[in-house]
Amino acid sequence: MKNILVFIEHKQAKIKSTSVELLGQAHRLAKELSTDVHALVVGHQVDEIVEQVSAFGVKKVFVCDQENAATYHPSVYADAITDVLQNETPIALLATAGSSMKDVLPKVTARLDWVMISEGIDTAVQDGRIAVKRPMYSGKCTAWAQINTDTPAIFTFRPNVFEAYTGFVAANAEKVAISVSTSLSEQWKCVERIAPTSDKPDLVEASVIVAVGRSIKSAENFAMVDQLASVLEAGVGASRAAVDAGYAPHSMQIGQTGKVVNPKLYFAFGISGAIQHLAGMRTSKVIVAVNTDKEAPIFQYADYGIVGDMFEVVPMLTESCKKLLAE
Amino acid sequence: MIIGVCIKSVPDTTAKIQVHPDASGIQEAGVKFVISPYDEYAVEQALRLKDEDANHEVVVFSFGGAKGPDALRSALAMGVDRAIFITDETGAAADGLSTAKVLQKAMAKENVEIVFTGRQAIDDDSGQVSQMIAEKLGWPHATMVSGFRTKGDATVEMTRDIEGGAKEIWQMPLQSVFACTKGLNDPRYPSxxxxxxxxxxxxATISIEDLGLTPADVASKITLSKFELPSVERKQTIFAEATQANVDALVKALREEAKVI
Known part of the structure; x- marks a missing residue:
C-alpha cells in the first residue's frame, strides 16, 4: 500500500513544530485515502527524534543517521531522500517550505522524474489524488494545483497554515535505517555559517509580526519596535520602502520581492499598504494598522486600526501589552 | 565562457491581478509584463562577469509566455549578447520540471558553462526550476544567492541567505547553477x-521539437484551476485618535475578541 511520507525537521533534539503541523495534515489525508503516515528523518545522532516520532501516529520511520548529514548539504540530503522515495514510492512526500527543503526537493523531483508543488497552504482529495491550494502572484490570488497523472508527488507547505491536529494516536513506529555513500567533494562545501544578527523569531514561522514602513526614519528607531516585539515574542519586519532606504536588511522585507508571511497577528506601523506589501501579508489572521493618514489603503485590510503616529502608539502599545501579559 | 541566464516574463509587481471569469487563470489583457525582478539580479551578475572579461558571451533564455520575447529584448538592452525564446504550445510551463527540461536542453545545445537564474519567478513563486536544471545538467546548484565572488578560474565563493537573517558561505565550482536573490547586486538600467x-x-525563436523534445516529454503533470482573489472579511474597527484609552481598548480586543495575544 502506498503511504504518505512526511519529512521531519528537527532542532536541538526536538521535532520542529512545523513538522508536527504537517504530521497532523498527513493524518487527515491518510484517513481520506485509507492509508498510513510514514516519516523520514535525516541528520546525525537523531535517536531522540526517532523516538518522538512514535507519539504522532507514525507507522514506519526511515532514518538516515550519519556524520555528513549533521548539517544540510544538498548532495547528502538529495541522496538520502531519493533512496527512501525510490524504495517506498509513497503517494506523496510532505515537507515544510523552509530553506533546506526548498533547496533540495526540486533536485530530488528532477532525479526521480516526479512532480512537485511548492508552498501549499491547503489540501483536498479529488478523484483519489491530493490537490494543493497555493498562493499565486505572491499572494495576490490563490489557485488549486492538481496532479493529473499517477506520478508520485512532492509537496512543500508554508508554516502555520493547518489547524492543530488533536487526533494523534501513539504508534510504535517501525524503524528502518538507511545510509547513503555520498562522497562530498572539496569543490562544493559550506565554509562558514553566519548567525543571524537578530534574536527575533524567523518571519516565515513567527506567529506575531510587527512591521514598520519608511516613516521609522532610521535603523536606530527600530529599538522602539524591538521592545514591543520582545513583549509579544514577535518577529520584526519592514516594508520595501524601509529596506530600500537602508533602515533594515533585505531579510526583514515583507512583500512581493521579500518574504510572504502568514502570522496570527500582524502589526503594520506606518505602512501605507502598497499592493506589493499587501501581497506579502494579507493572509495574516488578524491585521492591525497604525498610520497617520486615515485614507491609507492599509486600513481597508485591517481588522483593527489607530489613526496616529507610530512613535506615539508603539510605546503605549508596548506598555499596555506588558501590563496585560503580566496579569 | 558562455554564460547562460534564464528569465521569465511576469506581471509587474504593481499590477492589480484580476481573475478570469471562469477561474482558469488571470486576465492578462492590460497588464504590464516585466522581467521577473529576481531574474534581473541573474542578468546583472552575468553581465558583471562579462565586464571583467569581454571574451565571455552572455546568452539569455526564456520558455513560454506571450510576452517572453519582450522580456528577452529588455535583457538584450541591459547588455546581454543574444537571446533564445522557446515557444510553449501546450502549457508545459505550468510544471516546473517540464520547464527545467526545456531550458536544460536549450542551454546544453548552446554549450553554456555557467547558469544564473532568479530565485523564483514572481508569478507562480515555485522556486524549483533552477535546482532542476542543475540536476539535469549534473551540476551543483545554489539557491538564495546574495553574494558571488570568483576565486581563480574555476571556483566561486557565494553567500546564501537562509532563515531568520542567517547566512552561509559556500565554495562551489564555477560550473554551477546559481539562483539569485535581492542583495546580490544592483541591476543596471538599459541605456x-x-x-x-x-x-x-x-x-532566436525555437520550438521544443528543435531541442529534440516532444510534447509528451514535457506534458505538464500539474493542472491549475479555481483561481480566486483572497476574500478575507476584515473587521475594520478603526480608532480615530492615538490615545492611551484607545490603545488599551485595542489590546483588550486583541485578547478577548480576536484571541491572538
Whole structure:
C-alpha cells in the first residue's frame, strides 16, 4: 500500500513544530485515502527524534543517521531522500517550505522524474489524488494545483497554515535505517555559517509580526519596535520602502520581492499598504494598522486600526501589552 | 565562457491581478509584463562577469509566455549578447520540471558553462526550476544567492541567505547553477544606446521539437484551476485618535475578541 511520507525537521533534539503541523495534515489525508503516515528523518545522532516520532501516529520511520548529514548539504540530503522515495514510492512526500527543503526537493523531483508543488497552504482529495491550494502572484490570488497523472508527488507547505491536529494516536513506529555513500567533494562545501544578527523569531514561522514602513526614519528607531516585539515574542519586519532606504536588511522585507508571511497577528506601523506589501501579508489572521493618514489603503485590510503616529502608539502599545501579559 | 541566464516574463509587481471569469487563470489583457525582478539580479551578475572579461558571451533564455520575447529584448538592452525564446504550445510551463527540461536542453545545445537564474519567478513563486536544471545538467546548484565572488578560474565563493537573517558561505565550482536573490547586486538600467543596440541583437525563436523534445516529454503533470482573489472579511474597527484609552481598548480586543495575544 502506498503511504504518505512526511519529512521531519528537527532542532536541538526536538521535532520542529512545523513538522508536527504537517504530521497532523498527513493524518487527515491518510484517513481520506485509507492509508498510513510514514516519516523520514535525516541528520546525525537523531535517536531522540526517532523516538518522538512514535507519539504522532507514525507507522514506519526511515532514518538516515550519519556524520555528513549533521548539517544540510544538498548532495547528502538529495541522496538520502531519493533512496527512501525510490524504495517506498509513497503517494506523496510532505515537507515544510523552509530553506533546506526548498533547496533540495526540486533536485530530488528532477532525479526521480516526479512532480512537485511548492508552498501549499491547503489540501483536498479529488478523484483519489491530493490537490494543493497555493498562493499565486505572491499572494495576490490563490489557485488549486492538481496532479493529473499517477506520478508520485512532492509537496512543500508554508508554516502555520493547518489547524492543530488533536487526533494523534501513539504508534510504535517501525524503524528502518538507511545510509547513503555520498562522497562530498572539496569543490562544493559550506565554509562558514553566519548567525543571524537578530534574536527575533524567523518571519516565515513567527506567529506575531510587527512591521514598520519608511516613516521609522532610521535603523536606530527600530529599538522602539524591538521592545514591543520582545513583549509579544514577535518577529520584526519592514516594508520595501524601509529596506530600500537602508533602515533594515533585505531579510526583514515583507512583500512581493521579500518574504510572504502568514502570522496570527500582524502589526503594520506606518505602512501605507502598497499592493506589493499587501501581497506579502494579507493572509495574516488578524491585521492591525497604525498610520497617520486615515485614507491609507492599509486600513481597508485591517481588522483593527489607530489613526496616529507610530512613535506615539508603539510605546503605549508596548506598555499596555506588558501590563496585560503580566496579569 | 558562455554564460547562460534564464528569465521569465511576469506581471509587474504593481499590477492589480484580476481573475478570469471562469477561474482558469488571470486576465492578462492590460497588464504590464516585466522581467521577473529576481531574474534581473541573474542578468546583472552575468553581465558583471562579462565586464571583467569581454571574451565571455552572455546568452539569455526564456520558455513560454506571450510576452517572453519582450522580456528577452529588455535583457538584450541591459547588455546581454543574444537571446533564445522557446515557444510553449501546450502549457508545459505550468510544471516546473517540464520547464527545467526545456531550458536544460536549450542551454546544453548552446554549450553554456555557467547558469544564473532568479530565485523564483514572481508569478507562480515555485522556486524549483533552477535546482532542476542543475540536476539535469549534473551540476551543483545554489539557491538564495546574495553574494558571488570568483576565486581563480574555476571556483566561486557565494553567500546564501537562509532563515531568520542567517547566512552561509559556500565554495562551489564555477560550473554551477546559481539562483539569485535581492542583495546580490544592483541591476543596471538599459541605456538608450543599449535599447537601440538590442533591436539589432539576435533573438532566436525555437520550438521544443528543435531541442529534440516532444510534447509528451514535457506534458505538464500539474493542472491549475479555481483561481480566486483572497476574500478575507476584515473587521475594520478603526480608532480615530492615538490615545492611551484607545490603545488599551485595542489590546483588550486583541485578547478577548480576536484571541491572538
Amino acid at each position: 538608450l544606446k543599449g535599447i537601440m543596440a538590442a533591436k539589432k541583437k539576435p533573438l
